[in-house]
Amino acid sequence: MEFFLISMLNSVSYGLLLFMLSSGLTIIFSMMGVLNFAHASFYMLGAYFAYQISGWIGFWPALAIAPLLVGMVGMAVERYGLRTVHKYGHVAELLFTFGLAYLIEEAVHLIWGRSQVPYAVPPSLEGAAFTLFSTDYPIYRVFMMAVSVSMLIGIYLTLTRSRIGLVIQAALTHPQTVETLGHNVPRVFMMVFGGGSALAGLAGVIGGNAFVTEPGMAAAVGPIVFVVVVVGGMGSLAGAFLASLLIGIIQTFSVALDYSIVDLLAKLGITIGPDAPLAVVWNLTISQTGPVLPYLLMVLMLIFRPKGIMGTREG
Amino acid sequence: MKLTFPHVLLAGLMVSTLSAAPAIGAETVKIGYIDPLSGAFANVGEAGLKQFQFVADDINKRKLAGDVKFEIVPFDNKVSPKESLNVLKNVIDQGIRIITQGNSSGVAGVLIDAINKHNERNPDKSILYLNYAAVDPDFTNSKCSFWHFRFDANSDMKMEAFTNYIAKDPKIKRVYLINQDYSFGHAVARAAKEYLARKRPDIKIVGDDLHPIGKVKDFAPYVAKIKASGADIVISGNWGNDIALLIKAAKDAGLEAPFYTYYGGGIGAMTAMGDAAEGKVKQITEWHANIHPNKTEKFANAFNAKYGGPPANISFYYLRVNNEMYMLANAIKEAKSTDPKAIALKLEGMKYEADTGEVEMRATDHQLIQPLYISTVAKAYHNPKDPKTAKFKGTDPEVKYDQEDSGYGFKTDARIEAYVTAQPTSCQMKRP
Numbered sequence: 001m002e003f004f005l006i007s008m009l010n011s012v013s014y015g016l017l018l019f020m021l022s023s024g025l026t027i028i029f030s031m032m033g034v035l036n037f038a039h040a041s042f043y044m045l046g047a048y049f050a051y052q053i054s055g056w057i058g059f060w061p062a063l064a065i066a067p068l069l070v071g072m073v074g075m076a077v078e079r080y081g082l083r084t085v086h087k088y089g090h091v092a093e094l095l096f097t098f099g100l101a102y103l104i105e106e107a108v109h110l111i112w113g114r115s116q117v118p119y120a121v122p123p124s125l126e127g128a129a130f131t132l133f134s135t136d137y138p139i140y141r142v143f144m145m146a147v148s149v150s151m152l153i154g155i156y157l158t159l160t161r162s163r164i165g166l167v168i169q170a171a172l173t174h175p176q177t178v179e180t181l182g183h184n185v186p187r188v189f190m191m192v193f194g195g196g197s198a199l200a201g202l203a204g205v206i207g208g209n210a211f212v213t214e215p216g217m218a219a220a221v222g223p224i225v226f227v228v229v230v231v232g233g234m235g236s237l238a239g240a241f242l243a244s245l246l247i248g249i250i251q252t253f254s255v256a257l258d259y260s261i262v263d264l265l266a267k268l269g270i271t272i273g274p275d276a277p278l279a280v281v282w283n284l285t286i287s288q289t290g291p292v293l294p295y296l297l298m299v300l301m302l303i304f305r306p307k308g309i310m311g312t313r314e315g
Numbered sequence: 316m317k318l319t320f321p322h323v324l325l326a327g328l329m330v331s332t333l334s335a336a337p338a339i340g341a342e343t344v345k346i347g348y349i350d351p352l353s354g355a356f357a358n359v360g361e362a363g364l365k366q367f368q369f370v371a372d373d374i375n376k377r378k379l380a381g382d383v384k385f386e387i388v389p390f391d392n393k394v395s396p397k398e399s400l401n402v403l404k405n406v407i408d409q410g411i412r413i414i415t416q417g418n419s420s421g422v423a424g425v426l427i428d429a430i431n432k433h434n435e436r437n438p439d440k441s442i443l444y445l446n447y448a449a450v451d452p453d454f455t456n457s458k459c460s461f462w463h464f465r466f467d468a469n470s471d472m473k474m475e476a477f478t479n480y481i482a483k484d485p486k487i488k489r490v491y492l493i494n495q496d497y498s499f500g501h502a503v504a505r506a507a508k509e510y511l512a513r514k515r516p517d518i519k520i521v522g523d524d525l526h527p528i529g530k531v532k533d534f535a536p537y538v539a540k541i542k543a544s545g546a547d548i549v550i551s552g553n554w555g556n557d558i559a560l561l562i563k564a565a566k567d568a569g570l571e572a573p574f575y576t577y578y579g580g581g582i583g584a585m586t587a588m589g590d591a592a593e594g595k596v597k598q599i600t601e602w603h604a605n606i607h608p609n610k611t612e613k614f615a616n617a618f619n620a621k622y623g624g625p626p627a628n629i630s631f632y633y634l635r636v637n638n639e640m641y642m643l644a645n646a647i648k649e650a651k652s653t654d655p656k657a658i659a660l661k662l663e664g665m666k667y668e669a670d671t672g673e674v675e676m677r678a679t680d681h682q683l684i685q686p687l688y689i690s691t692v693a694k695a696y697h698n699p700k701d702p703k704t705a706k707f708k709g710t711d712p713e714v715k716y717d718q719e720d721s722g723y724g725f726k727t728d729a730r731i732e733a734y735v736t737a738q739p740t741s742c743q744m745k746r747p
Binding site: 116137210215 | 352353354355357358361391496522523524525526527530532533535536537539540542543556560567568569570583586627
């Protein structure tokens, strides 16, 4: 019971962080049709900006300033990069964001070096929030969850209740009409891209010190973010939310499952010796294959339900 | 991308300056340092590089290798075996004849194979491989090579010492193993199970996890599993961020079980673990800052004065790097040659008075036999007379130095004499 509850909390906090990362990607994709390969790089930038700023003026100002800075970088990228490339079609856009990811990584190498930086959790957020049976649950994880949930509510309210949200939603399906009504659609796109990047930046601010801030962090989360978006359904925020939690649960609980195909067959009365062909494969436990499972889920999803959990478009 | 651009440039520059200036009598021997200088283990590779450069400077200054001067040439292999082979080609192309590497037995394995092949085909351009940290036992057993010398105790030797120590503690009944999923991690897990079964058959292995190396950033799920298993102790061969993050996660979850680690005092680990490690994290090493007598004290202090500052706060860690370089210097002086084969023949069977006692490079398998220490994290001693210890909180004068400016250092539990650590080898060495 203790193990189950703690693991559940761990999966939810990890899933929420994933959601924070993928929400920006999915918003950008649904609005602009741009699959942003550099999205995880904005996550990394958020972490590095927060490290730098918290060194100067503390963590709390960094929590607000770093995502804003990342958002501004995002807007600049949209305004001076993507918008220019847009007229050459989707392939050009894809290649542009792909190159951008490398560019950002090299810039990080140049500025902060190739090694990790000591970006630590602030002392006020260290320690245990509560003790469940005999396991402490760290304050910082509770804080991460609180930030993610408030962000989730924030986006939801902005998109559904505010005027900007209305314009954004309208621009999504009927850009020409919105333009005729006198709204500056390219500017809306720029803000959406900036907003999406800022969300990734925010995830970086709180993910960077929970884990490690290093130049490889973008490459480490990049693929998993795409899995979330594909499994959740391209462009669906609710889908991304469900998929993030699902992947959080899969990754956390798979660690606990020490069963292999050999064990399974043994239950059915079939024994596979260590000399059997491909014995290494049959002896792999679920916990060892844990890191691959999300990708397996993505492949299965693409085969059996290409539009994802909540996606609206087929194929 | 294979080799960082500045290094190529630098090496090129050096070659040109060397050929321009007539070097009479004095020869510069380049040692290729092949280790991660980018990626998840860059901090470990950087710290190792600084130690090599520092001891090379010392040898050059004191002329320990006669007129021969050492120069360390860094190469980044990103801990990737594939990348390391490219780097090795580069090393060979630059005419470098001695390499040293330590991080990851995965890398060491392919290097040994490649060097064996290269040396067989090009006997006049042979390469010497000095291994300072890759501890898969195979390299001095079934895969032993004339060109490979290991200056760290291999993982079986360390596990033998650890399990002797564990066997004496009757309170330990349940042991959890967590290791990186590659040859070294497998070797640690296998040895732990085998030796514990022999020495304490009543001990139950309640967990045996292998996780991807350098990929796990969040160890909370593993810690939850360790907790649920009711383990009395955890044994882990993890290194770099994999040990630092594991213990950080254990601290966050309030896990009480002590950690018996190979690299709990390794680079970056102490900073991450902080007060959670006190009395709980043990390590097995050839040296730590609070051994007694500590003949390396002055050297380590000089190193720390140069590199110990923020942000990285590196502490002197690898005594074996010193042993390796001093023994290499002696071998060159004795051989009166810098030819890898001549050096190797002198290194074989060499006895050397190290700071921790006499060590021997066993001729049969090229495994250095040296004393080891088991130690536990403790608060560094607060000495009212010494202002440098103002922020230390400990009361035990034995823990004189902290590590990485953390306020915590190591206290010796046991010293294991060199002859006790020696194990039989199955090596059948082919000599050229």
